[in-house]
Amino acid sequence: MSTGRTDSTTDTTGTGSTTGTAVVTGIGVVAPNGLGTEEYWAATLRGESGIRRLTRFDPAQYPSRLAGEVLGFDPSAHLPDRLLPQTDHMTRLALTAADLAVLDAGAGPEELHTLGAGVVTASASGGFEFGQRELENLWSKGNEYVSAYQSFAWFYAVNTGQISIRNGMRGPSGVIVADQAGGLDAVAHARRQLRGGASLMVTGGVDSSLCPWGWTAQIATGLLSTSDDPARAYTPFADTANGYVAGEGGAILVLETEEAALARGARPYGSVAGHAATFDPPPGSSRGPALRAAILGALADADCPPGDVDVVYADAAGLPDKDAAEAAALREVFGPHGVPVTAPKSMTGRLYSGGGPLDLATALLGFRDGVIPPTANVTLPDPAHRIDLVTGEPRAVATRTALVLARGHGGFNSAMVLRAPAAPRTPSP
Structure with missing residues (x-):
């Protein structure tokens, strides 16, 4: 696990073996403006925004009321019923993105079910919505109403664990905690694992904390926009910039060495x-x-x-x-x-x-x-x-x-x- 840098020196990820180029062979996207890679990409090229007023709870009492929300996501359409009681909304999104990435990569059991295939994801908050619900049960009903799954569903490493279990991946795994920078750091760490001998890595990041508990924490930074106009709330590099809009989702990638990818006929997106x-x-x-x-x-x-x-x-x-x-x-x-x-x-x-x-x-x-x-x-x-x-x-x-x-x-x-x-x-x- 990494919690970020402690100084201003660079970390060029050049440790370990220098052989092999890390290539991306699979992409899975869950985003506010598109569920699935091609849906997201088409919306992005159209300039279509997923920023709108929050719907998962009433934000009227909060100074920030807009968010990038993944609407229309039905976890039961993507995941088995047994996973739903034990997972936060964030993890359900992450598992769906990972499924899409693995499918896109064409990776089967022979690539995944090995000691060399691993998972490295990033997380900024963990399963806040799950945790809020169980705290509400604790204080309103009693400890016997708190789910046993609370022991891990809130944890910032839970996406890594659930992805590895679902795909039978028993190789090197980890989680990076560095807020917005963590997703890139996770991919870099996955590249290190490939250089160290791992055969395939599932990596990236998916976050979500669009619940009152998570929303309060985000507002406390003082960095969120308070505009109610989706077209003006988040305008980076403009003279109207006045904060950002928080969102949920992200992307999961499949990384392999170029040699391994080409040997099994995969077509890399890039390196x-x-x-x-x-x-x-x-x-x-x-x-x-x-x-x-x-x-x-x-x-x-x-x-x-x-x-x-x-x-x-x-x-x-x-x-x-x-x-x-x-x-x-x-x-x-x-x-x-x-x-x-x-x-x-x-x-x-x-x-x-x-x-x-x-x-x-x-x-x-x-x-x-x-x-x-x-x-x-x-x-x-x-x-x-x-x-x-x-x-x-x-x-x-x-x-x-x-x-x-x-x-x-x-x-x-x-x-x-x-x-x-x-x-x-x-x-x-």
Whole structure:
């Protein structure tokens, strides 16, 4: 388990064996604007947002009332009945995404049911909704009404455990806790496990805490937008930026070595070429934010000069100071307006540990279809940022190298470089 960096130095994930390229062979998406990879991708290219007023509870008494909610999800249509009493909504979403990813990868029992196949996911909150319900039972009815499943259903490692059990995966497993940055860190750790001899890794992140208990905790940060207009609540890099909208969902990926994937006839979406993680100094320090160091570390790990990067999937905090800091880091590395930048999470809200993996999935689909999806709800970025923000319509670009960024509350930074495959998958219709 990792809880993030303790200093501002880079971690380039270069420990262990250096043989083998980690490729993504399967993608599973559960997002506020699409349940399933292709449904999400089509909605994203249309600029269709999943941000709306909360429906799972009445948010009228709270200052923030909008969220990216996965509507229409019926867990009984995706999972066996025996799993429903023991799982939080978050875990049900994660299991569904993992099923979709494994199916997409074409991985069968011969790949999964081994001591070499493992799971590494990220989580920012655990099963808050399940925990809230059991606490309500405890205080209103008594301890005999508390489910035995409360012992693990709330736990931030529960997605890793349930995915590994469901798929018979007995290899190396773990969980990363680093808020929004955790999803990228989890994929990086899965890559380490492949370098150490693992045969296949299921990785990524799915989060959800859209319940009164979880909502109160999120509002306490003071970072959520209080706008009731879905088109104006989350506008990263715009001069109207006033906070972000929280969401649920994310993406689960299947990682394999390139040799193993090609040997069984799999068609990779792309490869994980580089990663680095840093931690910002404490408030009041004379040192500045460490996002730039994470970017440079990831590029160095990928042996990738800045000029080779075709697109940046931004962290896009939606807060004036954090947007300015990210834009400054991008200018320092790539120059003003030096690389296309996009934030498709403006259509889903920030998904905490699910946000980074969903951006990875989006970048890989962009490789496949030769397009950069737009940033929603932003007509023009604040000119002070001096970045080339993709807005309005998708930009037709045959991207080959993408940089994905994620920052977590409290100072976590993570950066990951993806490369397109030599023989790309067939574009979707």
